[in-house]
Amino acid sequence: MENITIDKNQEQKTQxxxxxxxxPEPVTIRDSYKGSDKLKNKVVLLTGGDSGIGKSIAVHFAREGALVAxxxxxxEKDALQTKNEIENEGGQCLLLQGDVKNEQFCKEAIDKTISNFGSLNCVINNAAMQFPTEHIEDIKIENLHTTFETNIYPYFYIVKAAMKHLKAGDTIINTTxxxxxxxxxxxIDYASTKGAIVxxxxxLSKSLAEKGIRVNAVAPGPIWTPLIPATFDGEKLENFGKDVPLGRAGQPAEVAPAYVYLASEDSSYMTGQxxxxxxxxxxxx
Structure with missing residues (x-):
């Protein structure tokens, strides 16, 4: 991937x-990425799947033959665009609008996925929010609660509801x-939730190993997603990703194949990683 020039005048007001x-718009999938049915007929439920890394995961999974919720x-606009791109891959997509901070909604999302597709083989916990502050004293308690209730609590809600449907050979993938x-x-608060996810x-991987259900995670670095202009100012946008050895921000298309690997038989001897x-x-x- 080439370096990108980020327009610093594009701060968004909401997360x-x-x-x-x-x-520029993020790169969702490379034209050169060739699907090979690694996930043929597998059913995946993905949180935060309308844009950014989540969208890229969904489109890659569809190219690999998966059915995606x-x-x-x-x-809404991003979600419909993602659904359209999945269908252009020949896949099927179920859109589930709601707030993962609500445990009952998470249960209903699992039930609707089963009702629509008949099974569930992979759960991907990916939704997140962040509220940058310069000092711990500046962290608003309301934002602290929102960060934890969005970034880690739903991992428990989703997995608890999914357990009665998952079986040996199925997978859970978490975004740290x-x-x-x-x-x-x-x-500080966002990083703390991501540590909790690790x-x-x-x-969870140790708990589910005897059932043959593998649990792994992906830890992205600076990836160009909607969360970035929604949380950082113009100066930070302009320099986003330039401090890593490769000298640039990554694209969602460079992260999503890691999820394909962890969901497929290619990673059959990997759990807790x-x-x-x-x-x-x-x-x-």
Whole structure:
């Protein structure tokens, strides 16, 4: 992928952000990516699947033959565009609009996926929010609650509801972050939730190993998604991603294949692990 020039005059006022307003728009999938039925007829439920990394995962999974159910908060235009792109891949897409902070909605999302597709083989927990602050004293308690209730609580809600449908050979994939490993002085609460996701992944993998259900995670670095213009100012947008060894922001299309790997038989001897797609930052774990 080539370096991108990010328009610094595109701050968005609400989270998790809208992809159709981004300049440049993220790259969802490379034309050179060839599907090979790695996930043929597998049913996947994906939170935060309307845009960014989630959208890219959904389109890659569709190209690999999966049937996709997408949970999104309120980004109707992005969600419909993602559904259209999945259908252009010859796939099927179920859109589920709602708030993952609500446990009852998460249960209903699982039920609707089963009702629509008849089974469930892969759960991907991906939805997130972040509220940058310069100092811990500046963190608003309301935002602290929203961050934890969006970024980690739904992982429990979704998995608990999915367990009666998952069986040996099925997979759970969680989206953590490079910030869980190196920390982030302006995203203390967000990084804390991402650290919790690492521990959740490791603990759940041990719990479900005897059932043959594998649990892994992906820790993206600076990836160009709607969450970025929705949370950072113009100066940070202009320099976003330039501090990693590869010297640029990553594209969702560079992250999503890691999820394909973790959902497919290619990773059959992997559980409790985290894949680091971060532009070259060497970190522990």
């Amino acid at each position: 998790p952000g809208k992809e159709f307003n981004m300049n 997408i949970i999104y908060l309120n980004e 972050s490079v910030t869980a490993y190196r920390g982030s002085e302006h995203l 521990s959740f992944t490791r603990s 985290v894949l680091h797609v971060n532009g070259g930052e060497v970190i522990g774990g």
